[in-house]
Amino acid sequence: MTDLLKRDLQLIAAGVDLFAEAAAGQAARVTRIDWSPPLAGTEADLATVLADPRRADANAEAVRRVQAVRALLVDVLPAGEVLGLGPRTMLHAGPPIDWVRASGPLRGALMGAAAFEGLVADPQDAVGPLERGEITLDPCHHHSAVGPMAGVITRSMWVFVLEDPATGRRAYCSLNEGLGKVLRYGAYSDDVIERLRWMSSVLGPILQAGVRRNGPVDVTAILAQMVQMGDEAHNRNRAGTLMLLRELLPAMIESGFPASDVAEAARFVGGNDHFFLNLAMPACKLALDAARDIPGSTMVVAMARNGTDFGIQVSGTGDAWFTGAAQVPDGLYLGDFGPDDANPDIGDSAITETIGLGGFAMAAAPAIVRFVGGTVADALANTRRMYEITLAEHATFAVPVLDFRGTPLGIDVTKVLRTGILPQINTGMAGKVAGTGQVGAGLVTPPLDIFPKALRALAAAAAA
Amino acid sequence: MTDLLKRDLQLIAAGVDLFAEAAAGQAARVTRIDWSPPLAGTEADLATVLADPRRADANAEAVRRVQAVRALLVDVLPAGEVLGLGPRTMLHAGPPIDWVRASGPLRGALMGAAAFEGLVADPQDAVGPLERGEITLDPCHHHSAVGPMAGVITRSMWVFVLEDPATGRRAYCSLNEGLGKVLRYGAYSDDVIERLRWMSSVLGPILQAGVRRNGPVDVTAILAQMVQMGDEAHNRNRAGTLMLLRELLPAMIESGFPASDVAEAARFVGGNDHFFLNLAMPACKLALDAARDIPGSTMVVAMARNGTDFGIQVSGTGDAWFTGAAQVPDGLYLGDFGPDDANPDIGDSAITETIGLGGFAMAAAPAIVRFVGGTVADALANTRRMYEITLAEHATFAVPVLDFRGTPLGIDVTKVLRTGILPQINTGMAGKVAGTGQVGAGLVTPPLDIFPKALRALAAAAAA
Numbered sequence: 001m002t003d004l005l006k007r008d009l010q011l012i013a014a015g016v017d018l019f020a021e022a023a024a025g026q027a028a029r030v031t032r033i034d035w036s037p038p039l040a041g042t043e044a045d046l047a048t049v050l051a052d053p054r055r056a057d058a059n060a061e062a063v064r065r066v067q068a069v070r071a072l073l074v075d076v077l078p079a080g081e082v083l084g085l086g087p088r089t090m091l092h093a094g095p096p097i098d099w100v101r102a103s104g105p106l107r108g109a110l111m112g113a114a115a116f117e118g119l120v121a122d123p124q125d126a127v128g129p130l131e132r133g134e135i136t137l138d139p140c141h142h143h144s145a146v147g148p149m150a151g152v153i154t155r156s157m158w159v160f161v162l163e164d165p166a167t168g169r170r171a172y173c174s175l176n177e178g179l180g181k182v183l184r185y186g187a188y189s190d191d192v193i194e195r196l197r198w199m200s201s202v203l204g205p206i207l208q209a210g211v212r213r214n215g216p217v218d219v220t221a222i223l224a225q226m227v228q229m230g231d232e233a234h235n236r237n238r239a240g241t242l243m244l245l246r247e248l249l250p251a252m253i254e255s256g257f258p259a260s261d262v263a264e265a266a267r268f269v270g271g272n273d274h275f276f277l278n279l280a281m282p283a284c285k286l287a288l289d290a291a292r293d294i295p296g297s298t299m300v301v302a303m304a305r306n307g308t309d310f311g312i313q314v315s316g317t318g319d320a321w322f323t324g325a326a327q328v329p330d331g332l333y334l335g336d337f338g339p340d341d342a343n344p345d346i347g348d349s350a351i352t353e354t355i356g357l358g359g360f361a362m363a364a365a366p367a368i369v370r371f372v373g374g375t376v377a378d379a380l381a382n383t384r385r386m387y388e389i390t391l392a393e394h395a396t397f398a399v400p401v402l403d404f405r406g407t408p409l410g411i412d413v414t415k416v417l418r419t420g421i422l423p424q425i426n427t428g429m430a431g432k433v434a435g436t437g438q439v440g441a442g443l444v445t446p447p448l449d450i451f452p453k454a455l456r457a458l459a460a461a462a463a464a
Numbered sequence: 465m466t467d468l469l470k471r472d473l474q475l476i477a478a479g480v481d482l483f484a485e486a487a488a489g490q491a492a493r494v495t496r497i498d499w500s501p502p503l504a505g506t507e508a509d510l511a512t513v514l515a516d517p518r519r520a521d522a523n524a525e526a527v528r529r530v531q532a533v534r535a536l537l538v539d540v541l542p543a544g545e546v547l548g549l550g551p552r553t554m555l556h557a558g559p560p561i562d563w564v565r566a567s568g569p570l571r572g573a574l575m576g577a578a579a580f581e582g583l584v585a586d587p588q589d590a591v592g593p594l595e596r597g598e599i600t601l602d603p604c605h606h607h608s609a610v611g612p613m614a615g616v617i618t619r620s621m622w623v624f625v626l627e628d629p630a631t632g633r634r635a636y637c638s639l640n641e642g643l644g645k646v647l648r649y650g651a652y653s654d655d656v657i658e659r660l661r662w663m664s665s666v667l668g669p670i671l672q673a674g675v676r677r678n679g680p681v682d683v684t685a686i687l688a689q690m691v692q693m694g695d696e697a698h699n700r701n702r703a704g705t706l707m708l709l710r711e712l713l714p715a716m717i718e719s720g721f722p723a724s725d726v727a728e729a730a731r732f733v734g735g736n737d738h739f740f741l742n743l744a745m746p747a748c749k750l751a752l753d754a755a756r757d758i759p760g761s762t763m764v765v766a767m768a769r770n771g772t773d774f775g776i777q778v779s780g781t782g783d784a785w786f787t788g789a790a791q792v793p794d795g796l797y798l799g800d801f802g803p804d805d806a807n808p809d810i811g812d813s814a815i816t817e818t819i820g821l822g823g824f825a826m827a828a829a830p831a832i833v834r835f836v837g838g839t840v841a842d843a844l845a846n847t848r849r850m851y852e853i854t855l856a857e858h859a860t861f862a863v864p865v866l867d868f869r870g871t872p873l874g875i876d877v878t879k880v881l882r883t884g885i886l887p888q889i890n891t892g893m894a895g896k897v898a899g900t901g902q903v904g905a906g907l908v909t910p911p912l913d914i915f916p917k918a919l920r921a922l923a924a925a926a927a928a
Contacts, residue, residue: 228694228831229693229694229695229702229703230692230693230694230703230864231693238693238703239693239694239702239703239706242703242706242707242709242710243706245706245709245710245713246706246709246730246734247734249709249713249727249730249734250727250728250730250731250734251727253717253723253726253727253730254723254724254727259717259718259723260718262717263713263714263715263717263718264714266710266713266714266717267714270710270711270713270714366864366865367692367864369864375867376864376865376867376868377867380865400694400830400831400833400840401830401840401844401865402840403839403840403841404840
């Protein structure tokens with residue numbers, strides 16, 4: 001101690017300002033670092049998981065596998081055919097849920113889907129069968145699929161089929177209906193059902209013909225270009241949608257379908273800046289699925305919401321869901337809608353954030369603040385903050401304005417709990433009353449309490 | 465003087481550091497401002513022009529007129545038909561020039577155009593008639609037209625017809641051929657001529673049918689969206705090209721042309737990220753032409769290069785060109801090409817910078833540095849620096865990453881001379897040997913000496 005006081009004193013102050021200032025006032029050299037204690041109650045599990053000798057290599061392998069995936073759009077097919085869905089099975093977004101706990105927009109989408117499938121004449125007639133469990137609900141994620149918002153997929157809906165050529169693994173997603181009054185936001189009026197019928201009878205077959213004639217479309221490559229063109233691939237998919245059209249339209253034109261149908265399909269896709277979301281999502285799903293089930297990995301491989309629960313899955317803990325209450329986003333509202341109209345967070349679309357796009361890539365898409373709220377400075381800060389809780393920077397998705405730095409890749413459960421920083425999601429908002437449709441778009445985070453649950457399971461797996 | 469020394473001294477130091485530091489060292493309050501003297505020899509003319517009582521209102525009117533223009537693509541037609549070009553007249557980029565002073569790429573393009581028009585069997589055979597003045601050369605700008613690079617327009621080439629609905633005024637531009645070995649970069653090989661024939665026989669008519677069936681395309685609105693999508697509308701026109709395709713393709717599909725031709729046209733346009741440049745340019749031309757001939761206005765209404773001379777026109781000085789030697793850009797080269805292969809700056813495309821896009825809007829398009837060189841920080845700094853020499857900020861063209869600040873609008877001759885800051889242009893580079901084609905892309909400025917010439921004419925007009 002005597003010796004210590006004789007030497008040139010160098011202090012590192014971790015968050016204790018009073019001490020740092022007192023020492024600095026006495027001309028001591030003080031290096032201040034940004035530090036805060038981990039979430040109370042997580043210390044022991046954190047120590048266990050951080051000490052797991054498999055962790056570093058497992059996470060490096062998870063990151064490597066995600067980036068090795070190339071997502072190609074290889075076909076467009078009815079969900080019944082490619083996912084083997086029976087007439088009374090409905091897939092939905094988020095972790096598992098039943099009718100009783102389902103929120104308004106999910107209920108509305110299920111009711112509309114029942115009418116679309118011809119199970120009932122009127123969407124209201126579906127409430128009984130759904131209450132009685134005569135229609136089976138199952139998460140999209142359990143079928144290598146993802147769905148935005150309510151995410152309801154039934155057998156007659158057409159889905160994009162994405163494939164990783166190196167492994168042959170596949171992921172699926174429904175076709176995007178546009179904004180406003182649409183099924184995925186819980187609307188089920190006649191025009192919603194009518195649009196779905198046209199999508200299955202005209203749009204799906206024309207897209208299929210286009211993809212088959214054109215050959216596979218490299219969705220990963222389009223994602224890489226999008227982040228250079230102001231898209232973050234969750235709530236801005238403008239450039240992506242345009243690039244998809246550019247690639248597929250010539251083949252669609254030559255497909256032999258009537259010119260009027262091809263033109264209508266082109267107008268529908270071109271008129272919906274969000275169309276590409278339903279390709280971005282399965283591309284992210286395909287990449288993240290490659291990182292599942294790596295013992296010791298603390299990387300999140302799915303974030304998904306069913307409108308009631310927010311759930312995550314983690315590489316090192318298999319198919320377990322860690323769930324908590326979905327939050328209501330804070331954002332901008334359409335027309336006369338306000339915060340009281342908004343349902344809690346819903347949809348599988350947070351798979352984009354799980355890979356480091358969406359809210360994580362807002363620096364690449366500053367114009368997004370006009371859609372989800374906040375300032376341009378917030379958008380840049382959001383991306384910078386996400387580097388604090390991620391394992392790597394994406395080698396392909398580069399943000400020009402950050403000097404082509406890669407997007408923050410691979411949410412680490414331990415980093416979330418060490419920093420207290422929650423993943424930043426930007427999302428659409430559904431009306432909480434079934435049948436309403438979209439009411440706005442905004443920013444949201446997962447509930448904090450799901451991360452200690454995941455950590456506990458990781459700790460148990462580490463100790464095992 | 466005695467009184468001055470008794471009072472609390474406040475100094476403003478304008479660039480004289482030694483004095484500022486000495487005063488600050490004596491505890492005087494020093495405010496440092498960034499100031500440098502105007503270019504030597506311009507002081508008297510500057511004083512005259514800055515004192516012109518018409519100047520402020522004239523410049524405000526010039527800015528107002530530019531922003532009042534809405535550029536609609538209303539038709540696509542052969543240049544002979546719409547511009548009244550005879551068989552032996554060739555339009556070219558930049559200020560007036562004759563064959564003797566013409567650079568390699570302009571010569572190459574003129575030779576190729578002669579073959580394309582059937583005036584000669586082989587491009588080499590055109591040298592004699594061009595030398596003897598048997599073919600008339602005239603600037604595009606003298607015909608309400610603009611052309612990128614060599615900018616050669618002849619009667620059989622099809623042109624975009626843009627119109628301002630409020631005034632009926634029009635501007636014209638050729639169709640973009642793509643990059644590499646193309647006529648506008650001075651190449652004239654068989655495949656170049658063959659492509660031009662296809663453009664006149666297939667592409668032009670299909671685009672015409674698309675525009676006529678679809679109705680006018682709002683090019684100004686697309687420009688506004690482009691700058692939110694990583695384009696600066698000179699060397700990045702990706703999003704613009706895609707939005708044009710989105711708007712016109714449905715009508716092209718329904719036009720009755722064979723599906724194979726429509727598909728080929730869609731592939732040609734979609735495969736050329738620069739296609740929209742030839743719509744951005746006449747949109748800028750149309751807007752800036754509205755600001756011509758305002759007595760007392762010091763705003764630049766055209767910057768254009770013919771490969772030998774760089775010329776500007778100024779609102780307050782009518783149709784006079786103020787010219788100096790075009791500079792060789794500094795940038796990135798294709799393949800094995802290097803600085804020795806590059807021709808001096810060429811093309812009417814600097815009309816984009818004249819309105820505050822292109823090099824002025826690089827902050828909106830940081831990914832451009834991968835094409836023209838420099839760093840992302842340079843791109844942001846270029847835009848910020850251009851506010852120093854411009855009159856206003858564009859009300860419609862907003863740069864998201866600069867918190868939606870409008871692009872710098874209206875180059876003021878007096879501000880250029882007061883600050884010594886030259887307009888920043890980013891541009892393609894043509895090979896200096898006729899027939900070569902594109903060799904790279906880079907950054908360039910006008911020669912400084914053209915601004916004192918413009919100022920002298922403004923001073924003469926002010927004194928008159």
